[in-house]
Amino acid sequence: MGDKKKWFQLDLGLNKKQPNAGTCGCGKTSGGCGSHAAEPPKTGHAISSAEFDAAVEQELTQETMVGQTRKDGFQQVFDVKMDRRSAFRKLTASLLVGAGAVHTSCSVTAGEETKEKAQLDWEEQFKGNYKLMTEEEKQATVDRLVRSYQLRKKENIKMTATDASKDVLFGYAFNISKCQGYMDCVSACVKENNQDRNSEMQYIRIHEMKDGEGFKFNEADDNYYHEVPAEGHFYMGTQCFHCDNPPCVEVCPVEATWREEDGLVVIDYDWCIGCRYCMAACPYDGRRFNWSKPEVPEEEVNKNQHYLGNRLRKKGVMEKCTFCVQRSRSGKDPACVEACPTGARIFGNLLDPDSTIRWVLENKQVFRLKEDLGTEPKFWYFMD
Amino acid sequence: MKTFGIVCSLIMLCGLFSCKHKEGEYHSLKEKIEEESKHYADPGISSEAYIGDINTIEITEGEHTFLIPERKSQIKSFACTECHSKPLEQMQNEPGEQKAHWDIKMNHANANAMNCATCHNGNDMDNLHSLTGNTIDFNQSYQLCAQCHNNQVEDWKGGAHGKNIGGWAKPRAAFTCVNCHNPHEPQIASKWPARFNTEKVKERK
Numbered sequence: 035m036g037d038k039k040k041w042f043q044l045d046l047g048l049n050k051k052q053p054n055a056g057t058c059g060c061g062k063t064s065g066g067c068g069s070h071a072a073e074p075p076k077t078g079h080a081i082s083s084a085e086f087d088a089a090v091e092q093e094l095t096q097e098t099m100v101g102q103t104r105k106d107g108f109q110q111v112f113d114v115k116m117d118r119r120s121a122f123r124k125l126t127a128s129l130l131v132g133a134g135a136v137h138t139s140c141s142v143t144a145g146e147e148t149k150e151k152a153q154l155d156w157e158e159q160f161k162g163n164y165k166l167m168t169e170e171e172k173q174a175t176v177d178r179l180v181r182s183y184q185l186r187k188k189e190n191i192k193m194t195a196t197d198a199s200k201d202v203l204f205g206y207a208f209n210i211s212k213c214q215g216y217m218d219c220v221s222a223c224v225k226e227n228n229q230d231r232n233s234e235m236q237y238i239r240i241h242e243m244k245d246g247e248g249f250k251f252n253e254a255d256d257n258y259y260h261e262v263p264a265e266g267h268f269y270m271g272t273q274c275f276h277c278d279n280p281p282c283v284e285v286c287p288v289e290a291t292w293r294e295e296d297g298l299v300v301i302d303y304d305w306c307i308g309c310r311y312c313m314a315a316c317p318y319d320g321r322r323f324n325w326s327k328p329e330v331p332e333e334e335v336n337k338n339q340h341y342l343g344n345r346l347r348k349k350g351v352m353e354k355c356t357f358c359v360q361r362s363r364s365g366k367d368p369a370c371v372e373a374c375p376t377g378a379r380i381f382g383n384l385l386d387p388d389s390t391i392r393w394v395l396e397n398k399q400v401f402r403l404k405e406d407l408g409t410e411p412k413f414w415y416f417m418d
Numbered sequence: 419m420k421t422f423g424i425v426c427s428l429i430m431l432c433g434l435f436s437c438k439h440k441e442g443e444y445h446s447l448k449e450k451i452e453e454e455s456k457h458y459a460d461p462g463i464s465s466e467a468y469i470g471d472i473n474t475i476e477i478t479e480g481e482h483t484f485l486i487p488e489r490k491s492q493i494k495s496f497a498c499t500e501c502h503s504k505p506l507e508q509m510q511n512e513p514g515e516q517k518a519h520w521d522i523k524m525n526h527a528n529a530n531a532m533n534c535a536t537c538h539n540g541n542d543m544d545n546l547h548s549l550t551g552n553t554i555d556f557n558q559s560y561q562l563c564a565q566c567h568n569n570q571v572e573d574w575k576g577g578a579h580g581k582n583i584g585g586w587a588k589p590r591a592a593f594t595c596v597n598c599h600n601p602h603e604p605q606i607a608s609k610w611p612a613r614f615n616t617e618k619v620k621e622r623k
Contacts, residue, residue, distance in 0.1 A: 199461040199462075199463060200459075200461060201454075201458055201459050201460070201461045202461050202463070203451065203454070207578075209578065209579075212579075214606070214608070215611060216609060216611055216612055217611040217612040217613050218612045220612065220613055221612045221613050224613075232617075233617055234615045234616065234617040234618065236615065240611075256618075257614065257615050257618045257619065257622075258611065259610070259611060259614040260610070261608050261609065261610055262608060262609065262610070262611055263608060278447045278450070361585075362586070363463075364463070365463040365464055365465040365467075365468065365585040365586065365587040366465065366468050366584065366585040366586075367468075367582060367584065367585050367586055371582065374581070375581075375598075375606075376581075376606070377579065377580045377581035377582075377593075377598070380577060380578065380582070381582075381586050382577075382586040383461075383586060383587070384451045384455070385451065385454050385455040385458050386455070386458060386460075387455050387458060389577075389586070390576065390577025390578070390582065390586075390590065391577070391586075392455075393576035393577050393578065394576065394577060394578045397576055397578065398573075398578055410446065410447040412447070416578070418569070418570075418573065418578075418579070
């Protein structure tokens with residue numbers, strides 16, 4: 035990336051000590067990661083407002099970045115010609131972060147770590163849309179998040195940004211005759227995916243329905259507490275179905291959610307603006323919103339994370355099941371599949387003709403929910 | 419004639435393009451799966467590490483080859499002949515002897531259909547035997563179950579019944595019948611759900 039930095043470089047003087055050493059692959063060394071530029075610092079410790087003005091002006095008037103045909107999120111916003119006044123208005127929110135960063139950088143009492151935190155926050159604030167990032171940019175943001183967590187919580191996490199593999203399309207089958215309503219899947223999912231404990235968010239719902247009456251979601255109970263299976267009832271689970279033609283993706287005004295090549299529908303939590311259009315568009319109630327800051331006790335945090343998966347979210351963003359992207363992309367079953375004591379949940383690669391999921395699709399009577407909508411969910415139900 | 423040919427090809431072209439929806443080149447997910455799996459090449463992802471420390475053996479049943487947990491090493495006090503040194507009749511007849519296996523309750527089919535000797539062989543305790551008297555290894559006990567529960571075993575071989583071990587990728591490993599079902603009481607007991615969502619209750623008031 036280097037001098038092609040797409041945002042205004044805030045240099046808190048930390049870069050001088052780590053000249054592009056590439057030390058941060060593991061996130062364990064000190065210093066920010068990847069994106070530290072060789073660019074000559076535009077500002078010193080004391081950034082004056084005039085300098086800031088000039089820098090923003092420079093960004094605004096600059097033509098699209100050299101040698102780049104694709105526009106990334108930053109350019110999509112800043113290529114729009116506008117006067118300085120409106121540009122500044124647009125920048126206000128981001129400037130709050132900057133102001134904080136500048137404040138700490140000017141402070142005599144602020145330690146090295148505080149400055150580094152501010153630097154990381156700044157870089158995170160101005161990063162582009164994940165979809166449009168290069169491999170290095172993806173790694174850089176992952177490294178920043180890992181380092182940031184390390185600085186704040188004094189704990190190490192492992193975060194990946196593994197991409198979809200070719201010849202993989204994830205699919206899921208659910209055996210209605212087998213599910214007994216134990217809800218072990220729900221518990222495993224909450225733990226695996228670092229879901230907010232305060233609001234008791236859960237991606238999976240298990241619906242208890244009356245035998246012989248078909249799917250009646252209005253009359254079903256998804257929060258029962260009695261010995262299961264209850265007489266005369268059957269159980270079925272819903273979660274994100276990872277539609278192949280996902281309506282939630284269509285409606286997102288900022289392209290913060292999309293369908294990956296292996297069929298997973300994912301969210302960039304840092305690009306989501308929390309408008310909840312996707313929540314309204316989803317016909318399956320598959321999406322969840324963080325009304326408050328999600329909290330997970332430190333000892334319960336799952337530290338094996340994926341950028342698009344179970345990394346810790348913030349207030350005001352959407353989240354949902356990702357078929358445990360942090361597990362599935364490395365060949366592991368999602369947590370719900372692993373936890374299910376009845377074997378009602380089957381997961382696999384739809385493109386592999388020898389996979390168990392394919393056998394189920396070809397040999398059992400399978401059906402999907404609201405098939406007529408054309409959303410093409412990759413989640414099939416079947417019975418013995 | 420020439421113009422006719424051009425018009426025809428134009429119409430064909432239009433037809434070609436109008437089929438293409440904006441979401442992709444396929445009409446349905448089914449078609450997509452069928453087409454794209456024609457040129458399927460193994461993505462090179464392995465689930466082997468997730469099988470963990472379970473000892474497995476490979477079995478081949480029809481077109482399915484997969485791993486199942488090895489059983490004999492998991493049975494407490496196997497081999498059975500370590501205690502069953504004499505034929506069963508003689509052991510039962512010894513007066514004053516402590517009864518073994520007192521904790522085993524048979525709750526599997528009715529007494530007319532099944533008793534201990536349906537699966538166990540009094541003259542060869544280290545092996546099981548089929549209804550026709552063929553020897554079945556403890557590691558392959560699913561063959562015993564298959565005698566009656568054929569549908570379940572067929573589903574299990576394909577992957578629709580039972581539980582996968584570790585991951586979705588190759589090698590495929592699955593629990594065998596006795597890993598989930600106690601062969602003496604195969605019915606799985608009812609229990610309480612793992613959780614109850616108190617926030618949901620508040621929300622819905």
